[in-house]
């Protein structure tokens with residue numbers, strides 16, 4: 001899984017930190033101000049998360065590539081550099097390449113820089129066509145004609161519409177729970193205790209407890225179905 005975070009090198013501005021007037025923009029994030037880091041992500045020990053080369057060279061940190069974060073699959077710091085990310089000469093540690101979890105208490109990438117953990121899915125309402133399902137001459141209002149939607153992790157198939165993205169009450173409109181995406185964010189391994197995973201109350205409207213966003217009791221579980229993962 002990947003995490004989208006603010007680009008450390010340009011501080012999310014999209015401009016080259018050392019040459020802000022440059023039209024080519026930030027070389028790290030290609031002017032987007034956002035970068036992706038594979039989980040588990042930790043703040044870069046070598047540059048302390050600044051994304052700059054700590055040797056005073058006007059360039060991006062060689063350990064994190066300017067992102068300010070690295071992927072570090074351990075709860076402990078590097079045994080060679082003890083979490084400084086540096087060798088004695090100040091170059092990146094030869095064992096962890098500067099990518100260790102830091103000893104400075106920087107820990108995991110701080111939550112304020114995390115923009116979101118999202119999954120890109122095919123739009124359920126239009127089935128990825130970008131056209132309105134009921135009025136094909138019009139563009140899909142759910143995905144703004146792109147055929148793709150983003151759902152924040154952890155994503156599950158919408159229990160209320162069974163992932164179709166359509167309003168199950170027979171109204172020709174997107175599902176009011178998932179807004180037509182076909183998936184919702186559900187932070188639990190268990191189904192809603194009130195609707196038992198149907199997403200519905202007795203009258204057919206969204207469950208009043210989970211608002212229809214529960215993990216479903218049908219076997220589709222994690223979002224797939226119509227909303228297949230486009231992947232990273």
Ligand SMILES: [Zn+2]
Nearest residue numbers: 007010026029
């Ligand atoms: Zn940048």
Ligand SMILES: [Zn+2]
Nearest residue numbers: 044047061064
């Ligand atoms: Zn770095």
Ligand SMILES: [Zn+2]
Nearest residue numbers: 078081093096
């Ligand atoms: Zn090291």
Ligand SMILES: [Zn+2]
Nearest residue numbers: 123126140143
């Ligand atoms: Zn759509």
Ligand SMILES: [Zn+2]
Nearest residue numbers: 158161175178
């Ligand atoms: Zn739905």
Ligand SMILES: [Zn+2]
Nearest residue numbers: 192195207210
């Ligand atoms: Zn419920």
